[in-house]
Amino acid sequence: MSVSSSIASRSGAQERMTARERRTRFWQMVQLVPIMAILVLLFGGALVLAILQSLGFAPWFGVNTFPDFSYFGALWGSSTFWVSLGLTLYYATVSTVIALILGILLALALVKTFPSKTFYKYLYKLPLMIPYTVGIALAVLMLSNGGMLSRLAAFFGLIDDPAQFPQILKTHYGWGIIAVYVWKQTPFITLAVYAVLLGIGRETEEAAAILGANRRTIFFRVTLPQILPGVVSSTLICFAFNVGAFEAPFILGGGFPDTLPVVAWRYFNDADYTLQLQGMATVVSIGLVAGVILFGYLAAYRRYERRMGRN
Amino acid sequence: MTKVQLNAVRKQFGGFVAIENIDLEIASGELVALLGPSGCGKTTTLRMIAGLERPSGGAILFDDQDVSEQPVQDRNVGMVFQRYALFPHMTVEKNVAFGLSVRGTPRAEIADRLEEMLDVVQLGQFRHRFPAQLSGGQMQRVAIARTLITKPSVLMMDEPLANLDTKLRGEMRRFIRDLQQRFGITTIFVTHDQVEAMELADRVAVIFDGHLAQYDAPDRLYRQPANLDVADFMGATNIVPAAMKADDLAETGVGAIRVAPRPGFGAGENVQVMLRSEAIDLMITQPTQGGVPGKVVARDFFGASVNYTVDCGAHRITVTEQARRLVEVDTPVWLDIDPDRVWLLAS
Numbered sequence A: 001m002s003v004s005s006s007i008a009s010r011s012g013a014q015e016r017m018t019a020r021e022r023r024t025r026f027w028q029m030v031q032l033v034p035i036m037a038i039l040v041l042l043f044g045g046a047l048v049l050a051i052l053q054s055l056g057f058a059p060w061f062g063v064n065t066f067p068d069f070s071y072f073g074a075l076w077g078s079s080t081f082w083v084s085l086g087l088t089l090y091y092a093t094v095s096t097v098i099a100l101i102l103g104i105l106l107a108l109a110l111v112k113t114f115p116s117k118t119f120y121k122y123l124y125k126l127p128l129m130i131p132y133t134v135g136i137a138l139a140v141l142m143l144s145n146g147g148m149l150s151r152l153a154a155f156f157g158l159i160d161d162p163a164q165f166p167q168i169l170k171t172h173y174g175w176g177i178i179a180v181y182v183w184k185q186t187p188f189i190t191l192a193v194y195a196v197l198l199g200i201g202r203e204t205e206e207a208a209a210i211l212g213a214n215r216r217t218i219f220f221r222v223t224l225p226q227i228l229p230g231v232v233s234s235t236l237i238c239f240a241f242n243v244g245a246f247e248a249p250f251i252l253g254g255g256f257p258d259t260l261p262v263v264a265w266r267y268f269n270d271a272d273y274t275l276q277l278q279g280m281a282t283v284v285s286i287g288l289v290a291g292v293i294l295f296g297y298l299a300a301y302r303r304y305e306r307r308m309g310r311n
Numbered sequence B: 001m002t003k004v005q006l007n008a009v010r011k012q013f014g015g016f017v018a019i020e021n022i023d024l025e026i027a028s029g030e031l032v033a034l035l036g037p038s039g040c041g042k043t044t045t046l047r048m049i050a051g052l053e054r055p056s057g058g059a060i061l062f063d064d065q066d067v068s069e070q071p072v073q074d075r076n077v078g079m080v081f082q083r084y085a086l087f088p089h090m091t092v093e094k095n096v097a098f099g100l101s102v103r104g105t106p107r108a109e110i111a112d113r114l115e116e117m118l119d120v121v122q123l124g125q126f127r128h129r130f131p132a133q134l135s136g137g138q139m140q141r142v143a144i145a146r147t148l149i150t151k152p153s154v155l156m157m158d159e160p161l162a163n164l165d166t167k168l169r170g171e172m173r174r175f176i177r178d179l180q181q182r183f184g185i186t187t188i189f190v191t192h193d194q195v196e197a198m199e200l201a202d203r204v205a206v207i208f209d210g211h212l213a214q215y216d217a218p219d220r221l222y223r224q225p226a227n228l229d230v231a232d233f234m235g236a237t238n239i240v241p242a243a244m245k246a247d248d249l250a251e252t253g254v255g256a257i258r259v260a261p262r263p264g265f266g267a268g269e270n271v272q273v274m275l276r277s278e279a280i281d282l283m284i285t286q287p288t289q290g291g292v293p294g295k296v297v298a299r300d301f302f303g304a305s306v307n308y309t310v311d312c313g314a315h316r317i318t319v320t321e322q323a324r325r326l327v328e329v330d331t332p333v334w335l336d337i338d339p340d341r342v343w344l345l346a347s
Ligand SMILES: Nc1ncnc2c1ncn2[C@@H]1O[C@H](COP(=O)(O)OP(=O)(O)OP(=O)(O)O)[C@@H](O)[C@H]1O
Pocket: B013, B016, B018, B036, B037, B038, B039, B040, B041, B042, B043, B044, B045, B192
């Protein structure tokens, strides 16, 4: 039983249920028990602990002022928190959008036939198998002052000295962070969209062309609505990862104010272990923000699907 | 109203030749069927006419204008796909209006023509449904409506009836025929069902392995197939080898048969003789002249008609007749064959 069907049937819950329907409902619930148990114990448990700690419950540090909203108060009261939040969302959104556009373009190209297609189909997946840390190292090698690009630019006389190369890494524009995310996530989105594209086939696009639609119209009115489920699920995953990711902004970011995961890490790593609670408040804040945004995104998509008549 | 011509059109996929030099001329307003076994190149031919596939050689002409270089969007053709290819995210209404809306037709005109079209295909009550909520026949009517609303000058249909049940098939055949006559659109449709081809088409193009085997009116195709393959594909049952004794006499394994002379099949030639099963009379008594003697060995009853298998010595001959009477198995019979309905084929 899929989650969507249980959501769909909820709207009709007010209508009277027959005994048989109630029994079916009961068995559906029973079948969900194993997965729910894992979800509740592993994730729910950790979440509850995090929330408790952020509200001042940490007897193992000798702190127990539960319920205490001062950690959130201190966090949300400082302007740097909001700058950090803005940076976090900015990196996550920009890289997801760029990866999405590139991913769709790549997937559209891959459904066409062209010479040595098989080779390119392997090539584009390469970043998926390489860890983020390697990607970050590559970014340092390529993009930093004194990196490959700056040396090449100097070699070709575009600049006099590699040091004059424009600062790409360690700025709050975050081009290094965005580059790493895009490099890693474009293949992921391509993979998801490509699979959906193969599923829908070329016939509806051909039908649209015969009916007189140009390529732009075909994409926006025929292809895009059909690949939307793939777009939504893959961007959801990428965005959620980007909001919570730590290594790239830590190494390639512009320093204070950092993104929220880096802020949390700094609290956790502080010699003053009572700052752990402040860190937990940061983590819970990230969770809240990400949760609200993802929920809003999904709700908007559901509304769109309803309008399309899908249930 | 467009005349369509294919001049020596070829199509190659890599090293594989799908279509080999096909010449075809379809008159304005004509309904032509492309008939052939699976994989013979019917869909490929349609796709080239539509502009979805580029011919590897030759030219395609609409009203004597070469359209080989013209993109799909500008050809003003219509195509009903085998699996309909409806837009799954649009309602029936949106599907049907799509062609007009992408051409920038004014809203009021779209609304008018949409009503008219939904009326023609009787889909008014389903206008707000999505394709997934329709039956096969309804989806097909949406596909046809979506195409016809753009007033294409050439209408193509790729096995439009393949996915329908027998009853619906009959209805849709009549429906398509009516529409075609009403709008007078040059129509090309693909089928691998010879009965469907004969019932619907003005002319039938039989394609084997990328070659055009015969292009003729249904009755000629049925009675006078160009070669053994076509005869076989058109469901001929009785084909026996023979030697021509005279221009109008063929010596077969079951005796001498009077035939209608055909140029190029003179005395001394070795030929194949095609006897259409419904053109043979089954006689209980020996006819005054001629008549091939035999014995009924099997009877297949189909309600309105009966098939008899008659053992005539060297060959078994199938005879079809109206089920007005029933002849018992083992009855000695004579076959009376009308010379005008005997067709000679090259060996
Ligand atoms: N894109 C393609 N690439 C390679 N070969 C192709 C391609 N399209 C068709 N063919 C080949 O060309 C031949 C003709 O195909 P086509 O689809 O025209 O057959 P068809 O007559 O429509 O058959 P069916 O009745 O099964 O639909 C087939 O052998 C097919 O394998």
